[in-house]
Amino acid sequence: MAADPASLIDWGLLALDPPGWGGVLLAGLMNSIKIAIGGYSLGLVLGTGGAFGKLYGGPVTKDLMEVYTTVVRAVPELVLILLLYYAGTDLLNRLSAAAGYGSVDISGLVAGIFVIGVVQGAYATEVIRGAIRAVPSGQIxxxxxxxxxPLLILRRVTLPAMLPHALPGLSNLWLISTKDTALLAVVGFSELTLVTRQAAGTTKAYMLFFCAAGVLYLALTLVSNLIIRFIEARARRGWVTTR
Amino acid sequence: MTSEESTIVEATALTRLPSARGFLKPHRLALxxxxxxxVFCAVWFLRWDWLPEYAGRLANGVVVTLLMLVSTCLLGFVLAVPIGLVQVTGPWPLKLLAKGFCTIIRGTPLLLQLWLLYYGLGSLFPQFPAIRQSFLWPWLREAWPYGVAALTISFAAYEGEVMRGAFAGVPxxxxxxxxxxxxxxxxxxxxxxxPRAVHRALPTLSGETVLQLKSTPLVATITVIDVYAVVSKIRQMTFLTYEPxxxxxxxxxxxxxxxxxxFRYFENKIPTRSA
Structure with a gap:
């Protein structure tokens, strides 16, 4: 077979309507973004709780938080995703069966958000803990x-004061969470990477579809970077610049 | 920039173990x-009788994982030095190229890059007779070269960004x-x-290596038999969900x-001036 570049690329495959796969890819991207946003938000909540537990909690809370962050940071995300995905859905099914509701059907979206959230929570704990320690203790x-x-201090002093310190780390965690959604392809959730593979496998146009998905991910990252730069500039507007 | 990089790496990769001193406290005994x-419940109530049968394969898998880790880290670091250097002193076309490479690789998921190389290039190569007849062909039909390539490229991009900061930070x-x-x-x-740049990059390097270890199981998705793939196989054959x-x-x-x-051992070996 001749390797003519022009015949290798069939742009019609990327059309939005059903003979093309563009619409499917965009739907996958939407799923990825939904999971990333949901998981990141859950991670922020878990991370804030974890950071406060690590800094101000009792000895037992501190140790449990340490175990959580240590295990999540030492075990590959792929393994954690498998464990949490199967264990989480299985546990929930057993609980509902024990409560007499029969087995419940957990949507892949919720399970994915839960899994990404737990992983992000451990990372966010470390970032936020470091940021809180950068706040002069005199203010608190x-x-x-x-x-x-304590709640008022959290809302009025600690959170606003630590935010500029935490932003670089937190913005990186957002980029990590958008890329971690790709791992859900392994458990069969139809996010961007999995639908790309299905489209590529069906049409045999592997290069075209994987490159297209790469462009979509890259666009997501670059747009995120723009927004992050804007937010950081805003959060640091009271800071003295040393340049 | 370097300190920012290192805090992010520390947040996502375990770089420090809890110290043994002051470990035993009353509440820790209870915990x-x-x-x-x-652990006792896990050993007693879960099934572990499959373990002796698969122990050999598991050991093989661990060796493959470590081989992947070491080879890609070394190759990736060798690539990262020019990528970092070019971004600090190079002429602008090279600078732009290195920056673009880092942005693209860091902006897309590793799994996608891996599949792009394995399925994409893997489906493209057989169409060129020159490649099919070359001496490389027996290797290009295997899965592991694609895994090594993808992991190396990814490590080079992340570490290249670190090396850029390290080169720029040398006084x-x-x-x-x-x-x-x-x-x-x-x-x-x-x-x-x-030497000065490598010294500055060392703390981040240990974190990046741990992150690389955490990415190695992805190669199991392109049929490289690492420890993750062995465990997946065990799960299929024994119908056990959790134990493996x-x-x-x-x-x-x-x-x-x-x-x-x-890494701690090697870091202690390197003399540092302590004020």
């Missing part, structure tokens, strides 16, 4: 001296 | 008792002093710039701990 002590409740 | 009870005075001694450009690079996966997680925990210990 002053808030305490004013008689603020 | 350890709970942990021991959980200009040291380089000027070397030039004042009449060293040639190559000698300045070999004797001063590279738990064992796999434990194996990776041990491998990470070993890596961290090895």
């Amino acid at each position: 002590e002053a808030a305490r001296a004013f008689g603020m409740s | 350890m008792a709970v942990a021991a009870a959980i 200009a005075g040291e380089l000027e002093a070397a030039r004042a001694f009449g060293m040639s450009r190559w000698k300045v690079f070999r004797r001063i710039w590279l 996966l738990l064992l796999l997680a434990l194996l990776y925990l041990c491998l990470t701990a070993l890596l961290v210990l090895a």
Whole structure:
């Protein structure tokens, strides 16, 4: 077979309507973004809780948080995703069966968000903990001296003051979570990477589809970078620049 | 830039083990008792009779994983040095090329790159008779060269970005002093710039290596038989859901701990000026 570049690329395959696969790819991208946003938000909540547990919790809480972050940071995401995906759905099924509801059908979206969220939570714990420690302790002590409740201190002082320190790390975690969604292809969730592989396998145009998916991921990253730069500039507007 | 990189790597990869000193506290004894009870339950109530049968294959898988890790880290680092250097001093076309390479590789998932190389290039190569007749063909029909290539490229991109920061962070005075001694450009690079940059990049390097270990199981998706693939096989043959996966997680925990210990040993070997 002749390797003529012009005949190798059939751009019609990327058309949005059914003979082409463009629409399927975009739907996969939407799924990826949904999971990334959901998992990242869950990760932020878990990370904030984890960081406060590690810094201000009792000895048992501190140790449990340490175990959580250590295990998640030492075991590959792929293994964690398999474990949490199967264990999580299985546990939930057994619980609902024990409660007499019969087996429940857990959507891949929810399971994916849960899995990415737990992984992101451990990373976010470390980032936020470091950021909180960068806040001058006098600020937090002053808030305490004013008689603020711990929740009020969290809302008015600690979170706003640590945010500029945490932003570089947190923005990187967002980029990691968009790329980690690709791992859900291994458990059969139809996000961008899996639908790309299906499209490529069906049409045998492997290069075209994998490159197209790469462009989509790259676009997501570059757009995210633009937004991140804007947010960072805004969060640091009160800072003295040393340049 | 370098400190920012290292905090991010530390957040995503385990780089420090808990210290043994001050480890035994009253509440830890209780926690350890709970942990021991959980381990006992896991051993007692879960099925482990398959373990002796597959022990040999598991050991093989671990060796393949470690081979993948070591080879791709070494190759990737060799690539990362020029990528980092070019971004600091190179002419603008090379600078642009290196920057574009880093952006593209860091902006797309490794799994996609791996499949692009394996399925994409793998389907393209047979169409060229020249490649089919070349001496490389027996290797190009295997899966592992694609795995090594993808992991190497990924490591080179991430570590290249670190090396850029490390090269840029070497104090200009040291380089000027070397030039004042009449060293040639190559000698300045070999004797001063590279060793100092590697020294600065070392803490991040250990984290990047742990991250690379965490990416190696992806090669199992293109039929390389590493430890992850062996465990997947065991799960299919024994119809067990959790036991092999738990064992796999434990194996990776041990491998990470070993890596961290090895890096700590080497970092202690390198003399640093402590103020």
